[in-house]
Amino acid sequence: MLIRxxxxxxxxxxxxLLKNVFPTEAEAALVRALRENGHNTLSLVACNDDGEVVGHLMFSPVQVGETDTGVQGLAPLCVHPDYRQQGIAAQLVREGFDTLNEFGYPACVVLGDPAYYSRFGFKPAADFGLRCKWDVPAEAFMAFEFAQGAFEQTSGEVAYCPEFDEL
Structure with a gap:
């Protein structure tokens, strides 16, 4: 498996892939809009041995307390159904973290399954003084610091790019 x-x-x-994996075309439209509007910080693909794209992950900037702090939002993440349970999503997340950290981004937030994302080190965002713009279960909104203390000077409401409001 090649991650690039x-x-x-x-x-x-x-x-x-996005249209195949998600129940609606909303995520595909989101990814296109983020790209078109320059809100694609990092987009990774997982390719099988034939070079087919079987996984995808995108990071885009978020604002914390109406400030651009360099914090990134992880979304969406998907793997083709025929390639699930092989650790591909985990490889995408780890490669994404390594790349963002290498480029100096301080932290990441995600809205997702706490049981899944906690294995990457995500913790409840509320532990860092962060809250989601949308009305979501508190345990589903999580944050991860690439460098310890990344959220010490940052707190408040987290707003994703405007394209997410269309979902």
Missing amino acids: SEALADQLAIDR
Whole structure:
């Protein structure tokens, strides 16, 4: 399995994957809009041995307390159903973390399953003084610091890019 940055030639394959994995086309539209509006910080793909895109992960900037602090939002993350339970999503997340950390981004937030994301070190965002803009279960909104103390000077409401409001 090869994990790499998204290339222009991958965009149609990513679009098909998102439409295949999610129940509606909302996530595919979200990814296209984030790309078109320059809100794609990092987009990774997982390719099988034939070079087919079988997994995708995107990070985009979020604002904390109406300030751009460099914190990134993880969403969406998906793997083709035929390739699940093989650790591909975990590889995408770890590679994403390594790349964002290497580029100096301080932290990441995610809205998702706490049982899944806690294994990567995500903790309840409320532990860092963060709250989600949307009315979501507190335990589903989580944060991860690439460097300890990344949220010490940052707290408040977290707002994803405006494209997420269309979901």
